[in-house]
Amino acid sequence: MEGKEFSACTSILVGRKASVDGSTMIARTEDAKTAWPKHFVVHPHQEFQTAPEFISPDNGFAMNLPTIRGKYTATPEWTDKFGIFEESGINEYGVAMSATESAYANDRVLGVDPLIEKGIGEEAMVTITLPYIKSARNGVKYLGKLIEKYGASETNGVLFADQTEVWYLEIATGHYWAAQRIPDNCYAVVGNQLAIQNINFNDPQNFLTATGLKKFVFENHLNNSRTDFNFREIFGTQDLSDSIYSTPRVWYGQRYFNPTIQQNPQSQQLPFVRQAERLIYREDLQFLLGSHYQGTDYDPLNSTNEKLKHKFRPISLAKTQEAHILQLRPEYSAELSGIHWLALGVTAQSIFVPFYAGITQTPKSYQLGSATYSSDSAYWQFKLLGILVDAHYSLFGDSLATMQKEVQTQLNHTIWQTDRQAQKMPTEKLVEFLTQASLKNAAYVLEKVAELSAELITTATALSPLDFKTDENL
Template identity: 65%
Template sequence: MAFKEKSFSACTSVLVGKKASIDGSIMIARNEDAKTAWPKHFKVYPHVEHNNKQLFISPDNGFSMELPQTSGRYTATPEWTNEYGIFAEDGFNEYGVAMSATESAYANERVLGVDPLISTGIGEEAMITVTLPYIHSAREGVKYLGQIVEEKGASESNGILFADQSEAWYMEIATGHHWVAQRIPDDSYAVVANQLAIQEIDFTDKNNFLHSTGIVDFVSINKLNPATDSFNFRKIFGTQDLSDEIYSTPRVWYGQKYLNPEIIQGPMSEELPFIRKANRLISREDVEFILGSHFQGTEYDPIGQGLTDLKHKFRPISLAKTQESHILQIRPSLPTEIAGIQWLAMGVTAQSLFVPFYATINDTPESYKKGEATYSADSAYWKYKLLGILVDSNYLEFGPKLKAMQKEVRIELNRRVHEIDKLLQEDINLTPENKVEFITKKSNENAFYAIKKVEELTAQLITEATAFSPLDFKTDANL
């Protein structure tokens, strides 16, 4: 057993219920943040029928478990190397279930002293791999992973996002064996940033809350609840310290400020609610903005006009350590085979493009399966990172050009999604196999188009950057 020290390499998540969104979509989304140069790949893992049960052994910490013989097809964004673990992170399975894992969180010393984290328990790197291929609904996903935690233990405190065509769930693993999960109300949203976020638990409401076996007795017997008349998971299991107020709560504050500007709250408040109802219907573009945000319009924007101390006081949502960002969108009004879209942005969210890949694809572009620790021009991850590095070098000059390109591409990709949806619903002669091929072809074309625009802007910025050399000299024409 081991207690993992608090680290500040982490993520930001957004969840949106179907009645809270502008088009009836359910959305679960997250920035995956770890290192400034650590490529992600995008893959499709095929449906497999094994003759025997398979044994999974984590290359990270030795966590192991038997897996079912039937493994459903699923998409994922694994690391370029599995030396430190797989970290498959996010995707859809063939049953229409979306999963994103994980939002790193931290439990307090009081609860960890009673139920410590397990060094060989399940951690972030294994969660998608051992869960997503085997679940048929979001609710089943929570129960399936919860059982693993109770039987095998957890090596980390984490938040996990699940969704299907009916509902979205947010699950939090706090200690070695205890967890809770809350269904996101259809008319609400949540923004989460590296804290245990779930608050009041209604143990009588089985439709909207799930939890580990014996959690009430665990808290009662060990006298862990600071309240006498409620069960607030965040207050019992979570942390409330200065690092939270600098690193975590400001991101939740900004997401809520964007969707509820009429509500006055402080960025360092420890009382920000987990669930909110926005003052308008939420679009996918709103979620994109939040994931790519860095306190725009406030004195805390690191590339804004505020005082130096304030510009770097809080950790922004989008930052250089983002490896990829995803929005897993499910449109309940559409047929299952075209309902899910995995919007994927490689590299730094604020400087990237969300490309739509339909959930039923059977392959991804070659450039999305390439890229190692050192830059290579054939990798989608590195193509997006290169553009961001160029923009960083002359942000005032190049930033507006990036924004103009992002707007142009967003419009075109939205148009393409509408066109693909229409074609798939109108062509009744497409066989299931032909549909998958068509969806894969069109999704990959979306990626090729976005990369082409990235390469065009990259070439333009490289050319223009030649004029910014400190070795340049303006010659007097009369000399």
């Protein structure tokens, strides 16, 4: 088995005044391999006498970590042979982080500040950052300082959120980065390109950058604009592959939230942030993360246009390992506020299962699974259902959609009930209550997945090409 392929994900960020209930939300698909299990774990709060050392199993990057490590949820790889790749989580301080949105920088900027071979990469980012940050803004500054000190091995985008702020940080070159706060009433969709546009260096409330970023660009003649400092234009790429692979996903997300605005799916000028024409539900993010250009000629499943149906890379695809929505709801304590919605496998064929941030354990099946199918792994149970549907999509697609709707409705009701009970619960009982509620949700979903898989296997026995209808007169 070769190592992990270059990750190619899709991210969505939503400010608190852009959502229906005042939640901040950051969400992303993790796309790399068609068969590469993800696990889901909770790391407990730990305090060490001496600073523990982190050493990357991927490229050898090493650093000393703080002696106090906060509790956090994470979705690591099934093996750390090629890196840890914890990817997403919510910590005990009520901060959510998702890393990373892989991107590309152009030859001009990399020629001046190359990527660092043994620098910080995607696989290490959550592990060395999330347990140690107390706010989204703090997360940007904390990781930014690490990048300036140790260097980055990749060009990446990183998502941070707390109950009040949502930030997107882009690491472009070995040591230079920029971050923008998503306006409270706005959203952003990002698809494997550097996305941040004009930076206002006089507005630190909404923009943060690497030390000396402006000077670096000026001294090396990297900005061809006389008036603006457009991070995307200066550091990013705008080539033909972007207009096939990246911008159509951004276009589809903006089309969904702003249907009255007409845009070209291959445009390189799509804005980074927009204000949606309505308030955003969490379910909107679930739809988009599982979308494949529904309602357009570019839909590989439903379009009759053979020329266009495979023209653009969709958001949901076979290489998705997991997708997550990290929701931080207003007013609640950190344990209850945060919900780590996790869909294992192909998002369009999976279910977002809610885990409260306060949990102290995850289901055993979410901690199992390796490169070969095994029935005791939650990842592989979701993948099995997807494979069964794939073989006969026209016949089984409706059954899958029906089950997904039924289960999502029940989960929404369960969360509503749990929230009401939790608000009346003594603090000392809250964590165990939220843990058990989350475990029960996961068990319910896997039960429904198993039921549908059994039904589809049984039905598929009659769909063999070797089936033969015997003449009743013989």
